[in-house]
Amino acid sequence: MSKLFELTTLNQLVLQNRIVMAPMTRARTSQPGNIPNDMMATYYQQRASAGLIISEATQISDDSQGYSFTPGVYTDAQVTGWQGVTQAVKKQGAVMFCQLWHVGRVSHPVFQQGDKPIAPSALAPVETKVWIADEQGKGEMVDCVEPREMTQVDIDRVVQDFAYAAKRAIDAGFDGVEIHGGNGYLIDQFLRTNSNHRTDNYGGSRANRIRFLLEVVDAVSKVIGADKVGVRLAPFITFKDMNCPDIVPTILEASKQLQSRNIAYLHLSEADWDDAPEIPESFRIALRECFSNTIIVAGGYTPERAEEVLNKGYADLVAFGRPFVSNPDLVSRLQSQLPLAELDGATLFGGGERGYIDYPAFSETVSG
Template structure:
């Protein structure tokens, strides 16, 4: 058998990818204000990195209610859709493919974004040791603690699903090849999945069936709206920051994956912990995910070329996403293919600012 490599093409639903290197979603907070509008600087940034087989954009709020950080983009206004259209045009002009990541942050937010009202969540439980980045009137960004949210009503949950549906339709209108729902890392979908953040007593809380209901209803709506083969979801079974440690989350994620499988989604994107001494995803989980879900699997989290090619060869993943290496290496696929050295990003310029630390990293000579 031929060994699968990072540089083999892949058919992802209706999207043909030239390699299996994915640019992972990374918040960079460079939108035009007011209005959280994607701009020409962002178009340049993504176009520089379009040699990836697939780009998944930074997380993008589906409504004003879904916002939790300053300067993150939206996909609900006409100006935002037009701004994203300029981005996708630049990516497609150089042969790239791109999915928009849709999110609602839930309780990981602050009242400053909601006219003084608290953020919303499955339950009114404040996340401990959880902060969001807010730019003040002085133009300086600061990390601020999240307040206690208020619990969503069932009618509001239905409305949020409708907002996701509209966001997906807007994304396709803006020229995206597909959409990915951010279902991990402590944000709204993840909050519904975990008992530590979801203590509802209605049809959206309690049992695994109920805690996965929001995700399944949401993904069903998006599949109906834009086609299942243009829809993926990011999940984070082993990530516990933002006060999300839950002993039942791993079997809950597998339960959700089995319920999602009949929809025919394009992929599940596993967000893996990438810090020192972080828990690794055991192979038995990966095998079980393969058993219950038959779409493609993307993995992301501290992968280098050797680890990436090893997991592709094992058959436990189909694509590998790289985050921080793409910040300072716009030509990352070429560098990986040729074993060229990787530049290191400037941490001080990750969030907010201008072209410095954003579009001024050169390709390898």
């Protein structure tokens, strides 16, 4: 039998297979308040044949947002909204983690009550845009602005915001949280030399650039337990002006530190576009030497590539993103080697049911 469809575990959690639904921003919350809703519950429940679902990136505070209609998990209304989602998912047997993010400089004053976004350094990301929509859902991509360099007070507050949001995520019924440390957002901005020009304890050396990530992990672990904490990192993704020559050794050093904290998993975000850089096998070997707990990989995987990385021991779980958008029954399609439906890219962000919960299962396409 294929390893991909094996029953497995994530610490004490039983997963019905090794397939993960990757976190994907879909921007369908109810307004005002960025509140998860019944439509989102339906969306996730349709895809809950995955072993593990990682939610779309979720705000930890008012100032952590960078795109319209993305959810939060720090108000009572948001927690109540998420409870409907997690209950729907668990009825189908999936485990669900909430991905927590702070976007840092990948934001705009419209999300900051007119103020500048915060970041490790006052450096605007080149050729980086965020999606801003009006109440009717009509949006456009807008350039990011120069951020304000974070003070120590800012850093301490954001660390505690992560911890508070993690506690609320557990209140909302999630089995754990994934701390988003990749793809050009705040934690990633601290890790990279081109976005972090600080001269204090959070800049310069690798140990200093890793410090903010570890403080967040420690604060979250103290509140909910390290066994409920995952971290997403993206060493080979350089969009959002994140091309750092020292990022690979920095990520490997961070991975050693995360293993020493015995977190639940490390989630390696790989580029999934056609001419994306290939992950060197030497890196996969080095990462496994640094981190022996569960490793998730994500980024344009086919079933064949998934089997290869699982069989070589470089990963324990494989996440699928875009195929899950248009194939709510992705697990059964992969298992039965059925054709996959194409997604409608125009409906990815914002809108209603179209392109969100109206993709049919394969059996429905045949009978219909």
